[in-house]
Amino acid sequence: MKNSPPQTPLSTPALEQALHAVADKVRKNDLALGRECRNYDFGTNNQPFLHLFHAPFSLCSHKVRSVFFEHQIPFTSYPLSLFPKNGVHSENYYPEFLNLRLLGRSPDSMDEGLSESFSGASSVTQEGFDPCVVPVLVDLKNSQVVTDSLAICLYLDKHYGNSRLISDDSNRASEVESQLRIVDETPHVALLYGANPDRDERPAPMQQMLVGIHAKKVSELLYQLSELGSEDRHLEPAYQAKIAKEKSAGEFVADPEKMRVVISRTREILLQLEKDIAQGDDWILPGPLSMADLFWAISLYRLQWLGYSHFWNSDDSLPKVAAFASRAFELDCVRKAVIEWPGMPPSQHTQSLLN
Numbered sequence: 476m477k478n479s480p481p482q483t484p485l486s487t488p489a490l491e492q493a494l495h496a497v498a499d500k501v502r503k504n505d506l507a508l509g510r511e512c513r514n515y516d517f518g519t520n521n522q523p524f525l526h527l528f529h530a531p532f533s534l535c536s537h538k539v540r541s542v543f544f545e546h547q548i549p550f551t552s553y554p555l556s557l558f559p560k561n562g563v564h565s566e567n568y569y570p571e572f573l574n575l576r577l578l579g580r581s582p583d584s585m586d587e588g589l590s591e592s593f594s595g596a597s598s599v600t601q602e603g604f605d606p607c608v609v610p611v612l613v614d615l616k617n618s619q620v621v622t623d624s625l626a627i628c629l630y631l632d633k634h635y636g637n638s639r640l641i642s643d644d645s646n647r648a649s650e651v652e653s654q655l656r657i658v659d660e661t662p663h664v665a666l667l668y669g670a671n672p673d674r675d676e677r678p679a680p681m682q683q684m685l686v687g688i689h690a691k692k693v694s695e696l697l698y699q700l701s702e703l704g705s706e707d708r709h710l711e712p713a714y715q716a717k718i719a720k721e722k723s724a725g726e727f728v729a730d731p732e733k734m735r736v737v738i739s740r741t742r743e744i745l746l747q748l749e750k751d752i753a754q755g756d757d758w759i760l761p762g763p764l765s766m767a768d769l770f771w772a773i774s775l776y777r778l779q780w781l782g783y784s785h786f787w788n789s790d791d792s793l794p795k796v797a798a799f800a801s802r803a804f805e806l807d808c809v810r811k812a813v814i815e816w817p818g819m820p821p822s823q824h825t826q827s828l829l830n
């Protein structure tokens with residue numbers, strides 16, 4: 476399974492050094508970005524040993540934050556700016572960040588190249604390993620770096636949540652995990668970066684911000700490449716792979732036919748979800764709340780944010796999905812980690828959920 480973290484603990488001093496190299500750099504930017512990096516200690520008053528590098532609007536970060544909040548696992552939060560802002564370059568492209576992230580590349584993704592192409596989703600199983608993305612979890616207690624949102628969620632649940640959101644029962648665990656994979660393979664990235672060629676309903680400020688975004692990302696990557704010191708030359712292939720991926724993503728989302736395929740694929744995924752919920756009761760799977768419910772809540776919230784909730788809302792088209800969404804958007808962990816998280820950009824499609 477490609478979502479497994481490295482098994483062998485890393486050397487603690489090397490890990491602490493890599494962690495502080497990124498943390499020190501991003502802390503210097505906090506003032507310029509008006510950003511609060513803080514400890515969520517959930518009343519323990521202990522210094523958390525889990526450190527999360529993430530971003531306010533990143534769907535992969537939403538999944539991880541919701542698991543942290545559902546289990547009330549203490550963590551130190553470093554929200555990164557993924558786009559250049561107020562004179563600060565994209566923080567996820569800093570060499571210090573790539574060095575940290577590459578420490579967490581799982582053994583089963585080592586034999587494959589870095590991700591260079593774009594399918595519309597962000598699943599590591601489909602796309603391969605991207606060295607320049609959030610979230611990244613650093614666990615100083617177990618000396619581990621975990622780099623994929625699904626892997627991080629499974630890791631947190633297993634090590635710090637008594638497997639409550641997955642289950643100790645192997646049949647149920649595999650049902651939960653198969654739902655997690657469906658969400659992971661839903662083309663959320665294409666739906667964000669690309670317009671619906673027939674009716675673009677993404678919030679206007681986001682539409683404007685995304686004009687020429689892939690070229691801007693490439694220029695940020697070229698900037699970091701040009702500034703690379705001799706000690707970081709080993710990162711050149713990682714930057715080159717990301718440049719190739721961003722060029723491919725830019726071409727993908729500019730192609731109306733590809734976007735139509737992505738949209739109709741999303742609709743099919745939701746039709747299947749309707750059938751799956753019909754087998755259960757209140758949640759996606761029968762029984763207690765599972766990680767599948769959190770992932771689907773986050774996926775549906777993103778789709779609604781982007782203007783795609785007509786898939787389940789219009790003319791009572793998918794009533795089970797609609798009922799699930801209303802219930803799931805009330806979950807405390809989803810509200811705290813996603814809907815009310817500071818820095819989430821507004822959307823006219825989700826405004827009513829904030830009141």
Ligand SMILES: N[C@@H](CCC(=O)N[C@@H](CS)C(=O)NCC(=O)O)C(=O)O
Pocket residue numbers: 533534535536557567597598599605607608609610622623624625692
């Ligand atoms: N498979 C990875 C994908 C991570 C990913 O694509 N992260 C996005 C945000 S959701 C990102 O950091 N994008 C910034 C970029 O590509 O420059 C995961 O699930 O963690």
